Amino acid sequence: xxxxxxxxxxxxxxxxxxxxxxxxxxxxxxxxxxxxxxxxxxxxxxxxxxxxxxxxxxxxxxxxxxxxxxxxxxxxxxxxxxxxxxxxxxxxxxxxxxxxxxxxxxxxxxxxxxxxxx
Amino acid sequence: xxxxxxxxxxxxxxxxxxxxxxxxxxxxxxxxxxxxxxxxxxxxxxxxxxxxxxxxxxxxxxxxxxxxxxxxxxxxxxxxxxxxxxxxxxxxxxxxxxxxxxxxxxxxxxxxxxxxxxxxxxxxxxxxxxxxxxxxxxxxxxxxxxxxxxxxxxxxxxxxxxxxxxxxxxxxxxxxxxxxxxxxxxxxxxxxxxxxxxxxxxxxxxxxxxxxxxxxxxxxxxxxxxxxxxxxxxxxxxxxxxxxxxxxxxxxxxxxxxxxxxxxxxxxxxxxxxxxxxxxxxxxxxxxxxxxxxxxxxxxxxxxxxxxxxxxxxxxxxxxxxxxxxxxxxxxxxxxxxxxxxxxxxxxxxxxxxxxxxxxxxxxxxxxxxxxxxxxxxxxxxxxxxxxxxxxxxxxxxxxxxxxxxxxxxxxx
Numbered sequence: 001x002x003x004x005x006x007x008x009x010x011x012x013x014x015x016x017x018x019x020x021x022x023x024x025x026x027x028x029x030x031x032x033x034x035x036x037x038x039x040x041x042x043x044x045x046x047x048x049x050x051x052x053x054x055x056x057x058x059x060x061x062x063x064x065x066x067x068x069x070x071x072x073x074x075x076x077x078x079x080x081x082x083x084x085x086x087x088x089x090x091x092x093x094x095x096x097x098x099x100x101x102x103x104x105x106x107x108x109x110x111x112x113x114x115x116x117x118x
Numbered sequence: 119x120x121x122x123x124x125x126x127x128x129x130x131x132x133x134x135x136x137x138x139x140x141x142x143x144x145x146x147x148x149x150x151x152x153x154x155x156x157x158x159x160x161x162x163x164x165x166x167x168x169x170x171x172x173x174x175x176x177x178x179x180x181x182x183x184x185x186x187x188x189x190x191x192x193x194x195x196x197x198x199x200x201x202x203x204x205x206x207x208x209x210x211x212x213x214x215x216x217x218x219x220x221x222x223x224x225x226x227x228x229x230x231x232x233x234x235x236x237x238x239x240x241x242x243x244x245x246x247x248x249x250x251x252x253x254x255x256x257x258x259x260x261x262x263x264x265x266x267x268x269x270x271x272x273x274x275x276x277x278x279x280x281x282x283x284x285x286x287x288x289x290x291x292x293x294x295x296x297x298x299x300x301x302x303x304x305x306x307x308x309x310x311x312x313x314x315x316x317x318x319x320x321x322x323x324x325x326x327x328x329x330x331x332x333x334x335x336x337x338x339x340x341x342x343x344x345x346x347x348x349x350x351x352x353x354x355x356x357x358x359x360x361x362x363x364x365x366x367x368x369x370x371x372x373x374x375x376x377x378x379x380x381x382x383x384x385x386x387x388x389x390x391x392x393x394x395x396x397x398x399x400x401x402x403x404x405x406x407x408x409x410x411x412x413x414x415x416x417x418x419x420x421x422x423x424x425x426x427x428x429x430x431x432x433x434x435x436x437x438x439x440x441x442x443x444x445x446x447x448x449x450x451x452x453x454x455x456x457x458x459x460x461x462x463x464x465x466x467x468x469x470x471x472x473x474x475x476x477x478x479x480x481x482x483x484x485x486x487x488x489x490x491x492x493x494x495x496x497x498x499x500x501x502x503x504x505x506x507x508x509x510x511x512x513x514x515x516x517x518x519x520x521x522x523x524x525x526x527x528x529x530x531x
Contacts, residue, residue, distance in 0.1 A: 001332035037225075037343040038134065039336030042389055082389065084332065089130035117366060 002114050003042065004083045004091040006098075009075035009109040012050060016105070027101040035083070035094055044081035075109055088114065128168070128177075132161055133255040135178045139185045140252050141227035146189040148290050150234060151206055151280035154252065156192065160185035206284050228253075229292050229344050232337075235279075236305040239286045244279035245308045246315075251276055253340070254333045264330045265315065302345075306354050306406060309337045313358050317365070331362055342397065349402025353410050356401050359394030360413035363387040375518050379422045391417045405441040408433055427456035444473040445481075452485055460492040480509035484519060491522075500524075 020028070035041040047053075050068035057064050070076055081098075085091040095110045102108055136157065144153035160181050174180040235248040250256045250264070258276065262269040293301040316330025338355040345351055367381040398414055401407035412433045419425040434450035447470060455463020467486050476482045487502030503523035507516050 001329065001336075033343070037340055039339035042393065084336075085130075086133060087126070087130065089126035090133060093127060093130040093134060 001084050001086060002088070002091075002117070004085060004088070005113050005115055006081045006083060006091070006095050007077050007111045007113070008079040008081075008098075009111060010078040011075050011107055012069065012078070013071070013074075014107070015078075021103065024101060024103060028098070031097055031101055035081075038094075040083050040085055040090070040094060042082040042084055044079070046079040047077060050076050082115070088112070128165065128173075131177050132164075132181070135181050136161075136255045137228060137231065137253045138178075138224050139182055141231040142182060142224060143185050143189045144231060144234070144290050145227045146186065147193060149206070149280075150231075150248075150252070150283055150290075151277075152192070153189070154280070156188045157185050159188055206281060225344055226292065228340075230290050232305055232341065232344075233292055233301055234283065234288060234290055236301075236308045237283060237286075237288050238301070238304050239288060240279050240282055242308070242311060244275050244282070245304070246312055247272055247275040248279045249308050249337070250312065250333060253337060256333065264327060264333070302348060302350070305341070306350060309334050309341070309354060309358075310406070312337070313361070317361060317368075328365055331358070331365060334358060335362055346400075349400060350404040350406055352397045352399075353401035353404055353407030356394045356397035356410035357406050357413055359390045359397060360410060360417050363390035363394065363417060369514070374514050378416065383420065383422075386417065403436075403440070405437060408437045408440060412437075425456070427453050431457055444470055444475045445479070448476070448482060448485055452488075455489055455492075460489040464489045464493070478509055480506040480515070480519070482506075483509070487522065 032041060032044060050070045053068040053070070055066040055068075055070065057066070083091050083094060085094070091112055095112055099108055099110055139157045139160065140150075140153050143156050144150055147153055147156070163184055164177070164181055168174075168177075232249070232253060235252050236245050240248065246265070247261060250261045251258065256264070258272045259269050262272045265272070292298075313331050313334035316327040316332075316334065335355075335358050338351075338358050341351050342355045363386050364378075364381060366387070367383075367385050368376055370376050394410065394417065395414060398407075398410050401410055412430055415426050415430050415433070431450055431453035434446055434453055437446050438450065447466065451463045451466035451470070454466055464486070467482070467489060470476055470482065473482075483502040484506035487499045487506060490496075490499035490502060500523045503519050507519035507523065510516050510519065
């Protein structure tokens with residue numbers, strides 16, 4: 001059964017400054033519980049803001065470090081989930097339900113990628 | 119663009135919702151056969167109406183409402199209900215009154231569905247078929263492919279199982295009281311059997327059939343979420359997560375089995391190991407929990423040489439006390455041979471030589487061959503591997519055993 005990484009991308013600059021509403025958190029909590037109960041959710045977490053992150057790049061034989069926030073990138077990864085689903089359609093269905101938890105003023109992109117199995 | 123309306127998306131949706139719908143409908147009609155029929159009717163109605171009316175905003179709820187409405191209609195129209203009952207060979211008198219209350223907790227219904235599908239009145243093969251169909255959401259075709267039997271065999275098993283449940287008047291409920299632990303054992307056994315059929319395929323050409331393992335794992339995870347207060351449920355989940363973490367390395371590119379000692383541990387799935395160790399924290403001291411502890415010893419050994427065989431031998435000893443089995447004793451012999459030397463292991467193996475339960479078991483001569491090989495008694499070892507090769511029904515295992523028999527053929531004179 002394939003595994004999928006769902007990277008949740010948000011626009012840090014234009015996301016609601018107060019974070020997710022209590023209602024949104026409640027809906028997400030209920031949905032995560034349901035996905036877990038379906039045996040599909042292997043792992044999920046939200047990430048702290050990119051202001052606390054660092055990018056380390058190896059290029060031209062040298063390392064360079066860039067501390068956040070990463071303002072030059074419009075949408076940054078704000079969380080992830082690892083799903084194990086029968087197929088891509090099932091993973092898409094759960095991801096769609098996750099996005100639908102959000103209020104209409106949110107812009108959230110879930111990038112769903114299949115994990116390459118050895 | 120998410121393909122909401124296409125058939126793959128509808129398939130996925132139905133697969134997700136199916137067990138819950140069957141459970142909720144069974145709650146109303148109190149009969150698994152009728153419940154499944156009504157759930158399927160609702161799916162057919164969806165497939166007929168959605169292409170024209172569009173997929174509703176909440177398709178899962180639509181299916182649930184439609185199926186429940188059909189269930190309530192059915193129950194209310196007593197005549198039709200009576201005819202259905204006659205069809206399944208029951209009289210109206212046997213039937214508990216239908217429960218028309220709105221299901222307040224779908225989880226309870228799912229749990230009832232699991233306990234009913236795994237009822238001991240059914241044969242193990244029926245329980246497996248029914249569980250995969252109703253809870254795994256697999257089609258009969260998928261089950262047939264997974265179990266290497268014909269689709270009509272699976273369909274018959276499922277029909278017969280539902281009839282048996284109806285005839286026996288098995289109530290749609292979660293058992294309480296003294297019955298509960300035996301019934302829970304039956305549920306755990308079904309999940310374990312499904313996993314094992316995929317993990318160490320006893321017949322056929324492949325060593326592992328991962329799809330079955332993953333279906334079992336999903337069921338174990340579901341059960342863990344539904345009854346978090348049962349240590350053995352966590353034990354089983356831990357065991358399956360840990361075993362599954364090694365799945366990709368148990369066969370080579372050509373499909374031949376790879377022994378634990380030779381597996382590429384860097385390819386073991388860290389995420390599943392972590393999940394298994396976490397579940398183990400809530401496990402108890404029942405047989406699945408002890409087996410999970412043994413699996414954890416392997417999973418946490420960075421190299422094969424790091425394996426704590428003395429601890430594994432102790433755990434097998436513990437397992438012998440909770441669940442006596444010659445197969446467990448054979449495993450203990452292997453662990454003892456690793457910690458105390460092949461002679462100590464061989465002594466234990468010899469004590470099993472006349473065990474009737476192991477008479478046709480290929481791993482008895484295989485283990486003996488391995489120990490003899492390590493002791494340098496090569497001619498005897500070869501004979502044991504050849505004997506084991508004759509006994510196994512799995513083609514890939516036979517190849518491995520014959521290879522081991524031939525490996526030192528020239529130097530064994």
